[in-house]
Amino acid sequence: SDAALSQAKSNIERYYIHIGILEYIQSSLELLEHIQPSIFTGVQIQTDEELWDYCRKATTTLFHPAGTCKMGNVDSDNMAVVDSQMKLKGIKNLRIADTSVFPTMISVNPCITCMMTGEKCADMIKQD
Numbered sequence: 366s367d368a369a370l371s372q373a374k375s376n377i378e379r380y381y382i383h384i385g386i387l388e389y390i391q392s393s394l395e396l397l398e399h400i401q402p403s404i405f406t407g408v409q410i411q412t413d414e415e416l417w418d419y420c421r422k423a424t425t426t427l428f429h430p431a432g433t434c435k436m437g438n439v440d441s442d443n444m445a446v447v448d449s450q451m452k453l454k455g456i457k458n459l460r461i462a463d464t465s466v467f468p469t470m471i472s473v474n475p476c477i478t479c480m481m482t483g484e485k486c487a488d489m490i491k492q493d
Contacts, residue, residue, distance in 0.1 A: 380420045431470040434461050450493075451486045462486035 410416050437445030439454040447453055451460040462483045464475050471478055 377417070377420050380423075381417055384416065384420065429464055429470055429475050431464040431467040431475070434465040436466045436468070450489050460486050460490070 410419055434447050434453075435442070435445045436447045436449065436451070439445045439448050445454070447461050447466050451462050451466060453459045453461055462485070463479055464470065464482075466482070467475075467478075
């Protein structure tokens with residue numbers, strides 16, 4: 366699980382509340398004949414404390430993080446850690462070629478864009 370997300374109490378509280386609502390809705394007699402009565406497949410949750418613990422451990426993100434390694438002039442921009450050749454500042458022979466060098470996340474699934482970023486980085490390595 367994502368450590369920062371799972372430690373944010375407000376996120377866990379929202380998850381806890383929404384799971385409780387979902388469990389309540391799923392327990393309605395009309396739905397019981399069509400679905401499994403619990404969202405917790407293979408997990409025994411009997412108490413509020415067990416539900417809270419489950420929420421804390423299961424909290425994660427479905428987002429594609431981006432922009433965590435700013436690309437820029439590593440000599441003049443203190444926030445930049447990757448140069449225009451995707452070389453990591455301060456570490457020889459290491460390049461970063463993933464969504465972390467994107468300034469913002471693209472509006473589509475990043476798989477193909479990441480592959481193209483890797484291809485571009487490979488071309489740069491060949492040229493060196």
